Amino acid sequence: PVKTLLQNDDLRNLSLSGHVGFDSLPDQLVNKSTSQGFCFNILCVGETGIGKSTLMDTLFNTKFESEPATHNEPGVRLKARSYELQESNVRLKLTIVDTVGFGDQINKDESYKPIVEYIDAQFEAYLQEELKIKRSLFNYHDTRIHACLYFIAPTGHSLKSLDLVTMKKLDSKVNIIPIIAKADTIAKNELHKFKSKIMSELVSNGVQIYQFPTDEETVAEINATMSVHLPFAVVGSTEEVKIGNKMAKARQYPWGVVQVENENHCDFVKLREMLIRVNMEDLREQTHSRHYELYRRCKLEEMGFKDTDPDSKPFSLQETYEAKRNEFLGELQKKEDEMRQMFVMRVKEKEAELKEAEKDLHEKFDHLKRTHQEEKKKVEDKKKELEEELNNFQKKKAAAQLLQSQAQQAGSQQTKKDKDKKK
Amino acid sequence: QLFGYVGIEAVLEQMKIKTMKMGFEFNIMVVGQSGLGKSTMVNTLFKSKVSPKSSQPGQEGRIPQTVQLQSITHVIEEKGVKMKLTVTDTPGFGDQINNENCWDPIIKYINEQYERYLREEILIARKRKIPDTRVHGCVYFVPPTGHWLRPLDLEFMRRLSKIVNVVPVIAKADTLTLEERAEFKQRIQEDLKTHAISVYPQEDFDQDPDDRALNDRIREKIPFAVVGADQEHQVNGKRVLGRKTKWGIIEGE
Numbered sequence: 225p226v227k228t229l230l231q232n233d234d235l236r237n238l239s240l241s242g243h244v245g246f247d248s249l250p251d252q253l254v255n256k257s258t259s260q261g262f263c264f265n266i267l268c269v270g271e272t273g274i275g276k277s278t279l280m281d282t283l284f285n286t287k288f289e290s291e292p293a294t295h296n297e298p299g300v301r302l303k304a305r306s307y308e309l310q311e312s313n314v315r316l317k318l319t320i321v322d323t324v325g326f327g328d329q330i331n332k333d334e335s336y337k338p339i340v341e342y343i344d345a346q347f348e349a350y351l352q353e354e355l356k357i358k359r360s361l362f363n364y365h366d367t368r369i370h371a372c373l374y375f376i377a378p379t380g381h382s383l384k385s386l387d388l389v390t391m392k393k394l395d396s397k398v399n400i401i402p403i404i405a406k407a408d409t410i411a412k413n414e415l416h417k418f419k420s421k422i423m424s425e426l427v428s429n430g431v432q433i434y435q436f437p438t439d440e441e442t443v444a445e446i447n448a449t450m451s452v453h454l455p456f457a458v459v460g461s462t463e464e465v466k467i468g469n470k471m472a473k474a475r476q477y478p479w480g481v482v483q484v485e486n487e488n489h490c491d492f493v494k495l496r497e498m499l500i501r502v503n504m505e506d507l508r509e510q511t512h513s514r515h516y517e518l519y520r521r522c523k524l525e526e527m528g529f530k531d532t533d534p535d536s537k538p539f540s541l542q543e544t545y546e547a548k549r550n551e552f553l554g555e556l557q558k559k560e561d562e563m564r565q566m567f568v569m570r571v572k573e574k575e576a577e578l579k580e581a582e583k584d585l586h587e588k589f590d591h592l593k594r595t596h597q598e599e600k601k602k603v604e605d606k607k608k609e610l611e612e613e614l615n616n617f618q619k620k621k622a623a624a625q626l627l628q629s630q631a632q633q634a635g636s637q638q639t640k641k642d643k644d645k646k647k
Numbered sequence: 648q649l650f651g652y653v654g655i656e657a658v659l660e661q662m663k664i665k666t667m668k669m670g671f672e673f674n675i676m677v678v679g680q681s682g683l684g685k686s687t688m689v690n691t692l693f694k695s696k697v698s699p700k701s702s703q704p705g706q707e708g709r710i711p712q713t714v715q716l717q718s719i720t721h722v723i724e725e726k727g728v729k730m731k732l733t734v735t736d737t738p739g740f741g742d743q744i745n746n747e748n749c750w751d752p753i754i755k756y757i758n759e760q761y762e763r764y765l766r767e768e769i770l771i772a773r774k775r776k777i778p779d780t781r782v783h784g785c786v787y788f789v790p791p792t793g794h795w796l797r798p799l800d801l802e803f804m805r806r807l808s809k810i811v812n813v814v815p816v817i818a819k820a821d822t823l824t825l826e827e828r829a830e831f832k833q834r835i836q837e838d839l840k841t842h843a844i845s846v847y848p849q850e851d852f853d854q855d856p857d858d859r860a861l862n863d864r865i866r867e868k869i870p871f872a873v874v875g876a877d878q879e880h881q882v883n884g885k886r887v888l889g890r891k892t893k894w895g896i897i898e899g900e
Contacts, residue, residue, distance in 0.1 A: 238693075241695060242888075243725070244723070246728060247728045249728055254666075259855065314655050314658065443664075500653060502661070505665055517775075
C-alpha cells in the first residue's frame with residue numbers, strides 16, 4: 225500500500241544559506257519563448273478610410289503592403305495578414321486582421337456578425353487543438369485576437385450607434401482599446417469634451433473596454449496615468465517631414481505640421497507605449513485566461529458537459545466523454561444491426577426470386593425435352609414408313625424386272641422359233 | 648523589416664515580471680536505497696534543511712516494509728524568484744530482500760499526479776493557474792559499486808524513463824578513484840544504450856542544433872558522480888561545504 229504523507233501543509237519558508245541558482249528560472253522561460261517566437265494578433269475595426277492601415281504602418285515602423293479598400297463591399301469581411309518582425313533577439317509573429325467594408329452598407333444590422341464569427345473561430349481552433357488526444361500546444365500558432373483597436377470616427381459629438389452595438393457585442397470576447405482616428409481634425413478643446421462624452425457613453429452602456437493592469441508596481445503608475453487619456457486620439461503617418469534639423473513622421477498641411485510622435489499633437493506615443501511596450505504580455509494573458517476561458521466554458525456547457533452531476537458530486541469530463549461515447553457507439557451498433565437486417569431481408573427476397581426463375585427454367589427445359597422427344601419419335605416413325613415403302617418398291621421393282629426378263633426370254637424364243645421356221 | 652525602433656523586445660521584460668510574480672513550482676523525487684545519501688544530497692542542492700535525515704537519532708530509523716512516498720514542500724526564494732519546492736522521498740525502495748515490483752508505488756504516484764492535473768485541466772470552470780504537482784524530475788541514486796548497473800537499476804530506469812525525466816547519479820562518489828569513476832560512467836552509459844533507456848536530457852526533445860550541442864556535452868557526463876555535503880569547513884581560509892575525512896576534505900562544489 226502506498227502512503228503519501230504531506231508534511232507541512234502550511235508551507236514553510238526556508239532560508240537559503242548560499243546561492244542555489246534557480247533565480248535564472250524566469251530567464252529560462254523567457255529564452256524558451258524567444259526561441260519559439262511570440263504571437264500577437266491585432267484586430268482593427270473601423271470604417272473604410274478611417275486610417276487603420278496607416279496606423280498599423282506607423283505603429284510598427286514598417287510598410288505592410290495593402291491597397292486601400294473600395295466602398296462598395298456587399299458586406300463586412302475580415303482580411304487577415306501575417307508578418308514576421310524581428311527586433312534584436314525577439315521574433316514576433318504579428319497578424320493584423322482588418323474589417324473590410326465595415327460601415328459602408330446601407331443596412332448595418334449584421335455588420336458585427338462576421339467579426340464575432342471570426343473571433344469565435346479562432347477560439348474554436350484553439351479549443352479543438354486543446355481537446356485533441358495527441359496535441360501539440362507548445363508550437364501551436366496562436367491566432368486568437370489579443371487586442372481589438374476600435375477606430376472611432378472624429379465627429380466631435382459622440383459615439384455612433386453602430387459603434388456602441390459593435391463594441392457591446394465584442395467586449396466579452398476580446399480586449400477592446402478604443403481610439404479616436406484622424407485626431408488632427410479635432411481642435412484641442414473639442415477633443416477633451418469628445419473624450420469624456422465617449423467614456424461616459426461607454427460606461428452608461430456597460431461596455432467593458434480593456435483595463436490597463438494596475439496591480440503590478442512596475443507598471444501600475446504608468447498604466448494609471450495613461451488610462452486617464454482614453455480613448456487615445458491618434459494620428460498615423462508614414463511620411464517624414466523635416467522638423468528643425470531632424471526628420472520626423474508627420475502630416476504636412478498648408479497651415480502647419482502635425483507631428484505623430486509629439487505628445488502635444490496626438491496620443492500616438494501613448495498608444496504605442498500601452499499596446500506594445502508595457503502591456504503586450506498582459507493583453508496576451510487576458511485573452512487566454514479570461515476571454516478564451518469564457519468561450520471554452522460556454523462552448524463545453526453548450527455541448528452538454530458539466531462539472532457536477534445532479535447530486536453535485538464532481539464528475540469528470542472523462543465520465544461524460546465515456547457516457548457520450550457509449551451512447552454514440554450504441555447508436556452506431558443499432559444502425560449497423562438495422563442495416564444488417566435489411567441486407568438479410570433483401571438477400572432472402574433475391575434468393576426467392578432466383579429460385580422461382582430456376583424453377584421456370586427447369587420447366588421450360590423439361591417441356592423442350594418432351595417436345596424434342598416427340599419430334600424425334602415422329603421422325604422415326606416416318607422413317608420406318610419410308611423404309612417400308614422403299615422395301616415394297618424394291619420388291620415390286622424386282623418382280624417387275626423378273627417379269628420383264630421372262631417376257632424378253634419368251635420373246636427371243638419366239639423370234640428364234642420364227643427363224644427356224646423360215647429356214 | 649522595421650525602419651526604426653518599435654519596442655517589441657519590451658515584451659521579454661513584461662514576461663519576466665509576470666513569471667516572477669506567479670512563482671514557480673518544482674517537484675523532484677529522489678529514489679534509491681537507504682543510506683545512499685539522498686536527503687543529504689537534496690539539502691546540499693538547495694543549501695537548506697529540506698529533508699530530515701533518517702540517520703539522525705530519534706527519527707524512526709526502521710525501514711518500511713513496502714515502498715512509501717513522503718512529500719515535503721517548502722517555499723524558497725532567491726533574488727525575488729519564489730519557488731515552491733516539493734521533494735518526494737521513497738524510503739523502502741530496494742531495501743527488501745525481494746524487491747520485485749518495488750517501482751509500482753512510484754509509478755502509481757507519478758501517474759496519479761498526471762491524473763490530478765488532467766482532471767483540473769478538463770474542468771469546464773477551471774482555475775487560472777492549475778496547481779502543478781507533477782513530478783518534474785526523478786533523481787536516481789546508483790550505488791558506487793564500480794561495476795555495472797544492477798538489474799534493479801535497469802528495471803527501474805527503463806520503466807520510469809518512459810513517464811518521467813530520470814537523472815541518474817552515482818551516489819557517494821568519494822568512494823571511487825577518478826579512474827574508477829570514469830570507467831564506471833562509461834559502463835553505465837553503455838548499459839543505458841544497450842537497454843535503450845533514455846534519461847534526461849532525452850535526445851528526442853532536442854529543439855535545435857544549439858540545444859543539441861549543449862545537451863550532448865551534458866550527456867557525456869551522465870551519470871553525475873556526486874558527493875553530498877552540508878557541513879561547512881575551512882579550506883585555505885574559505886568556508887566551503889564538504890566532507891571531512893582523515894585523508895582530506897572533499898569539497899562538494
